[in-house]
Amino acid sequence: MKKKYTAFFLLILIIAAGAFLAFNSSNEKAKPAVQKETNHQVKKTSSEPNSEEAFGAQDDIEQLVANMTVDEKIGQMLVVGFQSGELDDHAKKMIEDYHVGGIILFDRNMENPKQVATLNQNLQKLARNQEHHIPLIISVDQEGGQIVRMKEKVSPIPAQQELGKQSDENKVYESAYHNAQELKAMGFNVNFAPVLDLSETDTRSFGTNPQKAAVFSKQVIKGFHDEKITGALKHFPGHGRTTVDPHVETSDVKASSQELENQDIYPFTSMIHNVDHNQFFVMVTHVKYPAYDKENPASVSPLIITDLLRKKLGYQGLVVTDDLEMGAVNKYFTYGDLGAKAVGAGVDLLLVCHTLENQEKVFRGIKNAVEAGEISEERLDESVKRILSYKQQAMNQEIANPQKAEQLVGQ
Helix, strand or coil: HHHHHHHHHHHHHHHHHHHHHHHHHHHHHHCCCCCCCCCCCCCEEEECCCCCCCCCCCCCCHEEEECCCCHHHHCCCECCCCCCCCCCHHHHHHHHCCCEEEEEECCCHHCHHHHHHHHHHHHHHHHHCCCCCCCCEEEECCCECEEEECHHHHHCCCCHHHHHHCCHHHHHHHHHHHHHEEEECCCCEEEEECEECCCCCCCCCCCHHHHHHHHHHHHHHHHCCCCEEEEEEECCCCCCCCCCCCCCCEEECCCHHHHHHHCHHHHHHHHHHCCCCCHHEEEEECCCCCCCCCCHHHHCCCCHHHHHHHHHHHCCCCEEEECCCCHHHHHCCCCHHHHHHHHHHHEEEEEEEEHHHHHHHHHHHHHHHHHHHCCHHHHHHHHHHHCCCCCHHHCCCCCCCCHHHHHCCCC
């Protein structure tokens, strides 16, 4: 009897073991293969990343920055221009080889709304197909009045001077909102406007009243933001007191710090204290302000960018230079020095709007300074984390729609 029970018990054990092995084998087949961990993801070959690979809210910014090379970090800090109306070798090189974080377009790049949307679509797809799938800042100067790109093809945009004289906040908002609608349809996400400089004669200015400039600028940024366009307050600390064009030559603003802070800087201060910093950049001018820094233009001055703008005024968003190819600075600094000095001063984004040669010089200047220990990699990380956090929060995954742009823009 005992032998029968023993045999029966063994039979049960054999059947159970077989069932377990069969289940385990089936389960192993269902599991995806475990991939070896690496610092970088494998590059895609398709035209655009899928939802799992797309840069977005799920990304750990700290980890992403830790996985980036010095070249990739420097690249994220550059916003560059090129000469063509299509994705040419210059633009490809800056995106693929220099990992740039942003592009700026001018009239030379813009023929009609459909072409611009196609260009921006192709730029964005190329950037998102790179290793980290980080989208581009795609920017433009669309201020209104005399500063309008592709003027004959977009809806009319009144000059800030005209809006300032009308003193109607609703019209300021409506103008900004409609401008942003058209920019968004063409694939832009940043517009370098409004101008906060105080001036009675400059058509780019809302006027000489700092309170009015602050109120109207808030409406511009709201109009942009409601259509997911980020604005840029310019030109900090305000160059309405000078008549010298920084595209051509440098100049000094002789006012005291008290005068500047009560007048010229007031609109910036009001925006910084009352509006979410992710909704706007601050663009720093190339003009000199001896009241703060007797040697350096504002765009490369740590006393103005770090001490005044960051620490005293409390601005935590992105700081961008005016174009480094302007005469106000390129006559007095090499491009390599400009890049290193701007980053050392606390700038996050450097505009180099025209030539590949100068863009490469700015890039190398920053890299050489890092390799020489003049700029720490932690300093790069500070800006890159700020840039990526902004892109994560403010930029969606939409790609420009050429057909929609053709139907909407200028109507």
